Amino acid sequence: MYEEFKPTDPGFAQRVRDSFDKQGVMGHIGATLGEVRPGYCEIVLPYSDAVSQQHGFFHGGVVGTIADSAGGYAAYSLMGAEDGVLTVEFKLNLMAPADGEELIARGYVVRPGKTLTVSRADVVVVKNGQPTACAALQQTLMRVADRSDVIG
Numbered sequence: 001m002y003e004e005f006k007p008t009d010p011g012f013a014q015r016v017r018d019s020f021d022k023q024g025v026m027g028h029i030g031a032t033l034g035e036v037r038p039g040y041c042e043i044v045l046p047y048s049d050a051v052s053q054q055h056g057f058f059h060g061g062v063v064g065t066i067a068d069s070a071g072g073y074a075a076y077s078l079m080g081a082e083d084g085v086l087t088v089e090f091k092l093n094l095m096a097p098a099d100g101e102e103l104i105a106r107g108y109v110v111r112p113g114k115t116l117t118v119s120r121a122d123v124v125v126v127k128n129g130q131p132t133a134c135a136a137l138q139q140t141l142m143r144v145a146d147r148s149d150v151i152g
Contacts, residue, residue, distance in 0.1 A: 005039035005109060009081040012038065016073050023069070031066055033073075039109035041073035047101050058098035058134075063105075063123055067092060067137040070107030071119035075141040078112045084147040088116065090139035098134045100127030110138075117141045 009015060013036045020026060020033045026043075029051050034042030043066045045051065045058070053059040068090055076085040107121040123135035 003039065003109070005078055005112065007038040007078055009079070011081060012036075012077045015081060016041065016077050019076065020069070020073065025065060026069065029062060029065065031069075034104070036073070036077060038077050039074055039112070041070050041077065041107045043070045043073075043105045043107075045103040045105075047103075055097070056099070058100075058103055058125065060092075060094050060098070063094065063098050063103065063135045064090075064092045064137065066103060066105040067107070067121040067123050067135060068139065070105035071121040071137060071139045072107070072141055074107035074109050074121075075112070075117040075119045078109060078117070079143050080145075082146050084144035086142050086144055088140040088142050090137050093136045094134065095136065096125070096132055096134045098123075098125045100125035100132070102126040103134075104131070113143075115143055117143065 016036050031045040034044050051062045105121050105123045110118045119139050121137040124131040125134045
């Protein structure tokens, strides 16, 4: 299902990592950036009480947060060095309780475009070494020309 893309910016991976490091919310919840390839991005989040809901599962908002960023950075990896990215919309399906020790969101581009890109993210929760699909996201992202996400 994952298509191989050719990046327009040879420094895309470092640009994605630099932008990720500037997101306060990712540091706040303890998420880390995993694999980054053209059109693909992985974000990992270990469980903590700070990201839980009342039943002890990962909170759905946190699931959506890492899914949005994984799909967004997948899209951003195909954009130019001076471009920025913004989410226009997304739909999140929560398919199972996010009950486990770790969440992994894998974002990938479905269709890149000059202005709008469509991405998906699949989220699994890992419990006792077993991954279970817990969420799926589809989103539309907008390229913001000449407004790099990684300034100053």
